[in-house]
Amino acid sequence: MLDIADELHRWCERGLPFAVATVVGTSGSAPRPAGAALAVDGAGNVIGSVSGGCVEGAVYDLCQEALSGDGPATVLQRFGYSDEDAFAVGLTCGGDIDILVQRIDPAERPEVAGGLAAAVSRETAAVARIVTGPDDLLGRALLVRADGSYEGSFGDDLRDRTAAAETVAMLAAGRTGTLVIGADGSRCGVPLTVLVESSVPPPRLLVFGAIDFAAALVRAGTFLGYRVTVCDARPVFATARRFPDAHEVVADWPHRYLDAETRAGRLDGRTAICVLTHDAKFDIPLLEQALRLPVAYVGAMGSRRTHLERLDRLREAGLTDLDLARLHSPIGLDLGARTPEETAVSIAAEIIAHRHGGTGRPLTGAHTPIHHDTTAVRAS
Known part of the structure; x- marks a missing residue:
């Protein structure tokens, strides 16, 4: 739902009721991840997508029924491939997709409206909704902040506190996905599945x-x-004119800038660091710091010979084999890249693969999942 927050927030500001269909579970080759949404307003206008086209028509009808009152205001529907008729309402690419369709009246759902406002302003917050469980709980929502405070209710204080605590953990990682808690608020018993949609500032890419x-x-x-931040110790090269697409360009020694950003708390577990300096006097002190930080990715450009020499220097600086195992060097996937643009694709592909647990191998002839499901969490 938060993936279409801009338009939904405008509808909320105007007090317009709408129906939103949100992907809450997938299996097989379902095309859209948990959290992807399609919404319909009272005039029949539609935004977003839940399947890339396979089941949009059927989902649109469910939204219309939820808005008009001809169908339930909240319903969970599963769509899957139909062997009998490839043109039936199903995922022609295979797999299954669970979709929660819910009527939202902004005045009656302030926690949802607040979550949409937070997403638009890029604040750190999450909307948690019950997507499987007793009918009277389906669709209930909490708006959870980074400090653990929350608005809304799942109908029980212990249930609320448990869900909020688990949601904060997912929010800290910037993750959208599902978690399972006990219906009585404990971490066992009859399960409730909760979809957590996180709104966080964009992840950072530091290019040195x-x-x-x-x-x-x-x-x-x-x-x-x-x-994206570009940093280089040479002011003549580190200019906004040379990097117009960067959000900021910094002229400073790389290790000094990284230390300042770390101390300021502006790095997190989603941050990617790419070292392209090719110069030991920059690389070594920078990597010595970077490989000790809890960031998502650290890569360094250079030949295999440069990489081996770099490892020796880093060991001399006190890094362990466990630290060095985090270093992606030579940086990027083996695409046979030559140009800067091809190399950028190679590096970006490795960052994506590392983030989602991909292998980097061709999908042709492979027996691995196309989409890697890393979203479901059991509270423990």
């Missing part, structure tokens, strides 16, 4: 080394939704 390869990587990172 103001070179032509960096310019291409900046464009790729921006396209992928990262907030």
